[in-house]
Amino acid sequence: MSESEQHVPLTPRQVPFTEAAGAVRAFTDVMLTRRSVRDFSPEPIPDEVIETAIQAAATAPSGANVQPWRFVVITDPERKRRLRLAAEAEEREFYGRRASEEWLHALEPFGTTWRKPFLETAPAVIVVFEVHQGPHSPKPYYVKESVGIAVGLLIAALHHAGLATLPHTPSPMxxxxxxxxxxxxxxxxxxxxxGYPAPxxxxxxxxxxxxxxxxxxH
Structure with missing residues (x-):
């Protein structure tokens, strides 16, 4: 296949020069209100909002276009409870044994503990996976970088929909x-x-x- 057959014409998003600063300012003003939230309302959220936000996340660039990500959406209460119990078991170890004094001191202003009730309270939990080489998946390139960009887009898309998020990384996972x-x-x-923030x-x-x-x- 020739190079010309492997490429298609670009259809760029066209923003007039005089409007570019205003467009990026509007986006930035929305993102400046974003905060990581630990107090969630149990109010349901539309499936379409989650799915469209994941569609936005999946537009992220990736090494060799392998798209090495998987988004698991959990809304089932029993599975959310299993997730919380397992995460809290790891977090007890982190706060009680694994974390250095320096790390724990850095966390003090945020008042975090091993307890993670938000994993049950929030109406949905999205677990993002890196997809490595396996029986049904090719070898990925720059996997962490690719997935990190996708997660950033996911957070931005959900925030634009008025939803709160909390990136949580129990370790090990x-x-x-x-x-x-x-x-x-x-x-x-x-x-x-x-989910929506609690009132x-x-x-x-x-x-x-x-x-x-x-x-x-420079």
């Missing part, structure tokens, strides 16, 4: 293969409860670094 009925070649990347939800008082602290111009 191998128990998630059993909870989610996934094969060994899939490895959990992040657990993300999704009385609170978040830690944090600030973002100024732009001049994170951008370098």
């Amino acid at each position: 191998r128990f998630l293969n059993e909870v989610c009925d996934r094969p060994r070649e899939e490895r959990a990347y992040v657990v993300m409860p999704v 009385d939800a609170h978040v830690p008082a944090i600030t973002r670094k100024p732009l001049d602290d994170v951008i370098i111009r």
Whole structure:
């Protein structure tokens, strides 16, 4: 197959030069309101919203276009409970034995503990898996980078829909293969409860670094 047969014409999103700054400002203003939330309402969320957000996440670039991701959506109460119990078992070990004093000190301002009730309270939990080479999957390239970009798009899409998220990474996460009925070649990347914030939800008082602290111009 020739190079010309492997490519198709690009149909770019066209934003007039004079409107580009306003377009990215509008996106940024929405994202500046995003916070990781631990207090969820049990109010149901539409399946279509979750599915469309995952569709957005799956537009992420990936090494060799292998698209090495799997999004497992859990809404069944019993399976969410299994997930919570297994995650809390690992978190007890983390807070009680694995974490260094320095790490625990860094977490103190956020008031986190091994208890993870949000894994049951949130109406949906999305577990994102990296898909590695296996009987039904090809070898991926830059898998963590690819999946990380997809998760970022997922968080942004869900936030635009008015939903709260919490990227949660109990460690180790191998128990998630059993909870989610996934094969060994899939490895959990992040657990993300999704839902509307509880009416009385609170978040830690944090600030973002100024732009001049994170951008370098040459």
